[in-house]
Amino acid sequence: MKEIHFREIDSTNTYLKENYASVSDLTIVSADYQSSGKGRNQRVWDSKPGENLLFSLLIKDSDYFPLYKAISIVSAYSVMKTLNEYGIEDTMIKWPNDIYVRGQKICGILLESVSRNEIECLIIGIGINVNQQAFGTDYIHPPVSMRNILNKETDMNEFKVTCFSNLLSDLEKLKDGYDYYPEISRYDYLRGQKVFHEGKEYTVEGINEDYTLKLSHDGQERNVEAGEISFHS
Ligand code: BTN
Numbered sequence: 001m002k003e004i005h006f007r008e009i010d011s012t013n014t015y016l017k018e019n020y021a022s023v024s025d026l027t028i029v030s031a032d033y034q035s036s037g038k039g040r041n042q043r044v045w046d047s048k049p050g051e052n053l054l055f056s057l058l059i060k061d062s063d064y065f066p067l068y069k070a071i072s073i074v075s076a077y078s079v080m081k082t083l084n085e086y087g088i089e090d091t092m093i094k095w096p097n098d099i100y101v102r103g104q105k106i107c108g109i110l111l112e113s114v115s116r117n118e119i120e121c122l123i124i125g126i127g128i129n130v131n132q133q134a135f136g137t138d139y140i141h142p143p144v145s146m147r148n149i150l151n152k153e154t155d156m157n158e159f160k161v162t163c164f165s166n167l168l169s170d171l172e173k174l175k176d177g178y179d180y181y182p183e184i185s186r187y188d189y190l191r192g193q194k195v196f197h198e199g200k201e202y203t204v205e206g207i208n209e210d211y212t213l214k215l216s217h218d219g220q221e222r223n224v225e226a227g228e229i230s231f232h233s
Helices: 012-022 062-085 146-150 156-175 181-187
Strands: 002-009 027-034 053-059 091-094 098-101 104-115 119-128 194-197 200-207 213-217 220-224
Touching: 002 012, 012 027, 012 053, 012 104, 012 119, 053 156, 062 091, 062 098, 062 104, 062 119, 062 156, 062 181, 091 181, 119 156, 181 200
Parallel strands: 002 027
Antiparallel strands: 027 053, 053 119, 091 098, 098 104, 104 119, 194 200, 200 213, 213 220
16 A cells, blocks of 8 residues: 645545546545545535545456445445444445444545546545544534544544555455455445435435435335435435
8 A cells, every 4th residue: 555645735526537547556645635525516625724534545456347336335434433432433434435423423525437438447535533622614414523522632543544454454354355244234324314316305324335316205116326316405
């Protein structure tokens, strides 16, 4: 594993999207601050300088490409286990790949791919709220940090090393055929909640084995992909 670190950059995901051709497989790009941090669904990912862990992992090994959906949620599960090692309890995975602690978001993941005629690489962008204490108020899902929960600072370098090594070994295990589904489905935050899909309210039945989400409405079931549900009509 190789790490490229920036004090400031627009976005670690954008950096890899633009430079993947000259960067080696499994390189991690991290930054103290992102001036244009990106979230899922065209949202902004804000983070105070130096207070949180912001990084992107480049995957060029094509064996991973068909595992796209699994990579997204296994990355969340891997970070969740690292948070547990650091004493953060009651963690849940909010499909497709957020980590929540008692209703508050502590980690977000943005998985992107670069394709020409076929997929060239995957970029797993991860933002974990580590030492930031105060967050703005204009969030749909209120954030929380390790600092808020543990009431103490976390050593960023040590946390980062643990996080990277857990993530790389969990992804390798996935590539080798390990089935994370039974573990992951135990931490399904959305199960039983109401969501909207194509203007209709559904109940979430849970995460399927192929990591799509099963919804139901009046006894009818549907499976949806990431990006196809919302929490407001
Ligand atoms: C989300 O929950 O909407 C996903 C947030 C992903 C944020 C991370 S921070 C590092 C990487 N670079 C980005 O611009 N975004 C991801």
